[in-house]
Amino acid sequence: MATFILLRHSLRRARTLVLGIALVLFGFQLVLTAVAASLQRTNAFGALATMIPEFFRQFIGPSTLAMLSFAGIVCAGYFHPIVIASILALVVALATEPAAEIDAGFADLVFSRPTPRHSAVSRSVLVIALSTAFVLAAMVAGTRIGLHLLAPAYQRDWPSPRLLLSLVASLGALAWCWAGVAMAIAVRAPRRGVAGGATGVLALAAFLVDYVGRAWPAAQIWARLSPFHYFSPLELLMGTRLRPANVAVLVAVGCAGIAASYVLFARRDI
Amino acid sequence: MSTGTAIAIRALTKRYGRLTAVRDLDLDVEVGEIFGFLGVNGAGKSTTIRILLDFVRPTTGRASILGHDCQTDGLAARAAVGYLPGELGFYEDMTGDAVLDVTARLSGAGAVRAAYRRELSDRLELSASDLGRRIRDYSTGMKRKLGIVQAFQADPSMLVLDEPTEGLDPLMQEAFYALLGDVRRRGRTIFMSSHVLSEVERVCDRIAVIRKGTLVLMSTVDDLRRIAARRVRVIFDAAAPPPRALPEGCELVDSAPTEWHVRVRGPLGPLLAQLEGLRVRDLQVHEVPFEEVLRPYYRENTT
Numbered sequence: 203m204a205t206f207i208l209l210r211h212s213l214r215r216a217r218t219l220v221l222g223i224a225l226v227l228f229g230f231q232l233v234l235t236a237v238a239a240s241l242q243r244t245n246a247f248g249a250l251a252t253m254i255p256e257f258f259r260q261f262i263g264p265s266t267l268a269m270l271s272f273a274g275i276v277c278a279g280y281f282h283p284i285v286i287a288s289i290l291a292l293v294v295a296l297a298t299e300p301a302a303e304i305d306a307g308f309a310d311l312v313f314s315r316p317t318p319r320h321s322a323v324s325r326s327v328l329v330i331a332l333s334t335a336f337v338l339a340a341m342v343a344g345t346r347i348g349l350h351l352l353a354p355a356y357q358r359d360w361p362s363p364r365l366l367l368s369l370v371a372s373l374g375a376l377a378w379c380w381a382g383v384a385m386a387i388a389v390r391a392p393r394r395g396v397a398g399g400a401t402g403v404l405a406l407a408a409f410l411v412d413y414v415g416r417a418w419p420a421a422q423i424w425a426r427l428s429p430f431h432y433f434s435p436l437e438l439l440m441g442t443r444l445r446p447a448n449v450a451v452l453v454a455v456g457c458a459g460i461a462a463s464y465v466l467f468a469r470r471d472i
Numbered sequence: 473m474s475t476g477t478a479i480a481i482r483a484l485t486k487r488y489g490r491l492t493a494v495r496d497l498d499l500d501v502e503v504g505e506i507f508g509f510l511g512v513n514g515a516g517k518s519t520t521i522r523i524l525l526d527f528v529r530p531t532t533g534r535a536s537i538l539g540h541d542c543q544t545d546g547l548a549a550r551a552a553v554g555y556l557p558g559e560l561g562f563y564e565d566m567t568g569d570a571v572l573d574v575t576a577r578l579s580g581a582g583a584v585r586a587a588y589r590r591e592l593s594d595r596l597e598l599s600a601s602d603l604g605r606r607i608r609d610y611s612t613g614m615k616r617k618l619g620i621v622q623a624f625q626a627d628p629s630m631l632v633l634d635e636p637t638e639g640l641d642p643l644m645q646e647a648f649y650a651l652l653g654d655v656r657r658r659g660r661t662i663f664m665s666s667h668v669l670s671e672v673e674r675v676c677d678r679i680a681v682i683r684k685g686t687l688v689l690m691s692t693v694d695d696l697r698r699i700a701a702r703r704v705r706v707i708f709d710a711a712a713p714p715p716r717a718l719p720e721g722c723e724l725v726d727s728a729p730t731e732w733h734v735r736v737r738g739p740l741g742p743l744l745a746q747l748e749g750l751r752v753r754d755l756q757v758h759e760v761p762f763e764e765v766l767r768p769y770y771r772e773n774t775t
Contacts, residue, residue: 203581215565310527310561314557472528
């Protein structure tokens with residue numbers, strides 16, 4: 203019961219942030235569809251490919267061609283670094299709410315009532331799940347509406363529903379993974395800023411480890427430690443099926459973080 | 473009024489690394505009393521309160537509220553408690569009503585009667601329009617009043633109040649004291665910390681003083697007044713030599729040919745008996761302010 207009271211309270215507080223990000227990403231998907239349609243109309247994809255430096259093409263590999271296609275541009279939002287950073291920032295902000303409540307003193311009002319500690323963690327898990335699902339749904343809606351309104355002429359080149367679903371699942375799993383990590387840090391942190399900062403630094407380090415691992419074979423083994431290693435949207439774009447093992451790793455890390463959060467939050471001093 | 477123990481604290485110790493915030497504390501608060509928990513900043517008052525509310529886990533020892541262990545049966549313990557924190561952690565973008573609604577729902581279904589909440593708001597002069605405003609527009613006093621309403625609104629069996637009148641104007645302090653009187657008449661227990669000793673003297677039945685985490689005084693307010701030394705000025709019609717000896721509990725502080733200044737601990741009877749036969753013109757008794765009575769217990773090297 204307390205979980206749902208806190209959930210309602212948190213959703214009300216987070217609605218502006220969640221709606222704002224959903225609206226921006228919805229709009230971004232519309233714009234990407236318009237750009238893809240424009241490039242398709244002018245047959246500009248070939249010209250674009252010649253503009254990419256050879257070393258960069260080799261670095262990215264065969265996925266260059268997949269990216270420089272109608273479907274590749276339409277789907278770019280699902281793996282664009284800014285979009286990923288926005289979604290991760292959202293889940294980190296939501297996951298660190300327990301630390302924010304302690305920091306602000308609101309936790310004193312909540313836990314002086316007969317409110318079990320686990321309610322606050324369960325609430326945050328639900329807020330993250332609902333908010334992430336809402337934002338991803340807004341992105342898919344943006345893509346689908348954009349395709350119908352702005353690119354009906356290229357219906358055969360549309361990204362398949364399976365591809366969209368795979369990209370969403372992959373991005374959602376990455377968000378879930380970092381939500382778990384952020385929450386495990388936040389439930390022990392003295393302040394939200396500390397928890398958010400620590401998670402941000404960890405995410406940046408993990409991104410760079412994966413980035414170096416992709417570019418430098420000697421570092422590939424270390425890349426496996428990074429959650430970003432298990433997020434491979436370009437493979438999906440090239441037609442590879444979503445690897446359940448990759449999603450499972452990300453979901454498992456997220457779940458482990460959440461499980462740790464329950465234990466750590468129950469034991470900490472407020 | 474007392475029908476049992478409201479708060480029982482046994483051998484309670486809380487350490488933060490090398491710092492011992494509370495040391496081997498034993499304390500009992502009876503049902504229906506107003507108990508003042510006093511001490512300087514950092515003495516361990518807030519840590520003790522936070523252990524009672526299970527915000528903080530003790531290193532050793534245990535505490536219970538109305539028979540419910542604060543750690544192992546914390547939900548039942550807190551279901552009986554209304555808490556006013558010393559520092560109110562309201563989100564600035566919430567309205568007063570939203571704060572009261574959330575805390576009321578968390579108290580349990582039907583725990584808060586709308587009529588009682590309205591009565592509390594009215595007594596503390598928080599209007600409906602005040603409660604509809606965002607907290608960022610509240611003054612310090614209004615925040616404190618909102619905190620009081622949220623603590624009292626479920627009409628709990630026990631109130632834990634941390635510096636309840638801080639920031640309240642004198643009129644609101646009076647309204648708050650009247651409210652305390654009402655809930656006490658209904659048998660509620662109040663455990664409060666305060667730095668305002670005149671307030672403690674006025675409203676509390678018993679007090680405890682904690683210093684550096686250790687209990688240094690526990691007494692009823694009446695007993696404390698009784699054992700406090702009074703200053704008695706005896707004025708004579710004619711010169712009276714200083715007495716060679718005074719009864720037990722009496723101490724000559726100063727004397728003049730027609731005046732004695734005596735410090736008296738306990739009843740005045742023995743001193744009056746000694747004055748029999750002397751030509752006493754006037755007798756002035758000065759009660760020692762409560763602050764002075766308690767001040768030694770706040771300082772180190774006093775027990």
